[in-house]
Amino acid sequence: MNILLIGSPGSGKGTQARLLINDFDFAYFSAGDILRHLSKENTPLGRQVLGLIRRGELVSDLLMKRILVDFLKKNKGRDILLDGYPRNLSQAKTIDQRLILKGGLNLVFYLRISDREAIRRLSSRVVCCQCGAVYNLITSPPQKKGICDYCGGKLVRRADEKLGAVKKRLLIYKKETKPIVDYFTKKGKLMFIDGERPIKEIYKEIKKSIDALCLDTKAI
Ligand code: AMP
Numbered sequence: 001m002n003i004l005l006i007g008s009p010g011s012g013k014g015t016q017a018r019l020l021i022n023d024f025d026f027a028y029f030s031a032g033d034i035l036r037h038l039s040k041e042n043t044p045l046g047r048q049v050l051g052l053i054r055r056g057e058l059v060s061d062l063l064m065k066r067i068l069v070d071f072l073k074k075n076k077g078r079d080i081l082l083d084g085y086p087r088n089l090s091q092a093k094t095i096d097q098r099l100i101l102k103g104g105l106n107l108v109f110y111l112r113i114s115d116r117e118a119i120r121r122l123s124s125r126v127v128c129c130q131c132g133a134v135y136n137l138i139t140s141p142p143q144k145k146g147i148c149d150y151c152g153g154k155l156v157r158r159a160d161e162k163l164g165a166v167k168k169r170l171l172i173y174k175k176e177t178k179p180i181v182d183y184f185t186k187k188g189k190l191m192f193i194d195g196e197r198p199i200k201e202i203y204k205e206i207k208k209s210i211d212a213l214c215l216d217t218k219a220i
Contacts, residue, residue: 001213002099004082006180007111009169010118010125011195012202015134016111017083019203024210027075031084033132034067035059054159056168058176061090072098088176092183106213108184109206111195115170122166126155140199 003026005013014030021028039050045063052059064085072080080102086092099105113121124137130153135142142148146155160169184190191209193202 001079001210002082002102002105003080003210004086004095004105004108004184005111006086006108006177006184007195008113008115008118008173008177009166010121011111011113012199013083013111014132015199016109016203016206017081018133019199020081020206020210023207024081025079026081027071027078029068029071029080029082029085030132031064031067031082031087034071054165056160056165056172058087058172061088061094064091065094068094068098072102086180089179089183092180105184105189107191107209108189109191109193109209110181110184111193111202113195117196118170119163119166122161123163125161126157128153129156130154 003020005017007013014032017028017030020026035049035053039046039053049059049063064087068085080099082095086095096104121136124139126135126137126142127133128135128148128151131148131151133148133150135148135155142155147153148155160166181190193205195202
């Protein structure tokens with residue numbers, strides 16, 4: 001079973017993905033987390049990725065393909081949960097090709113939120129630099145200021161969540177990522193999810209669809 005989460009920056013993909021990997025045995029591919037990790041390396045590639053992330057721009061399709069192929073090799077035979085990849089049509093075609101032998105993508109959840117909500121969320125968001133847990137300082141603050149509830153790690157603002165970079169990410173999202181919504185709709189794989197509801201409510205809807213899919217797969 002292979003699942004994809006798409007949606008604008010701040011739509012809650014990472015939050016839902018973390019809930020899913022608690023309940024299901026997915027190998028989790030978070031493009032953003034992998035690239036942030038890479039950007040900490042003091043190498044020409046690391047510095048290049050850091051610059052692109054800071055400016056809210058996408059890294060090259062070629063690099064993303066290399067990262068994806070490596071991940072799929074390491075996770076042969078496992079169910080895959082993709083978050084943040086694909087982000088444009090060329091990446092969508094790549095994932096379709098690469099997953100052919102694994103039965104293809106089963107479901108694409110499209111978390112829909114307005115631009116206004118995306119900006120509101122991203123401007124009050126902090127993340128744990130150790131475990132990646134996400135907090136919203138207005139709606140879901142940590143118990144202790146600046147400290148992660150789960151692992152005690154330090155909470156920080158992401159470099160690409162300053163207003164200029166956020167606006168750029170939203171623009172790129174509309175131009176590059178939105179077309180893949182049509183691409184997967186035409187393939188009959190897309191499920192629209194209202195991403196402006198409470199986290200638990202959204203998760204319940206997503207989980208219900210995956211549970212149904214598991215039952216169908218077992219029946220076959
Ligand atoms: P995210 O955490 O998913 O919002 O990703 C953070 C940043 O990583 C993005 O703004 C891009 O700079 C980069 N990135 C993440 N996924 C991709 C992708 N599939 N293709 C290119 N760049 C990406």
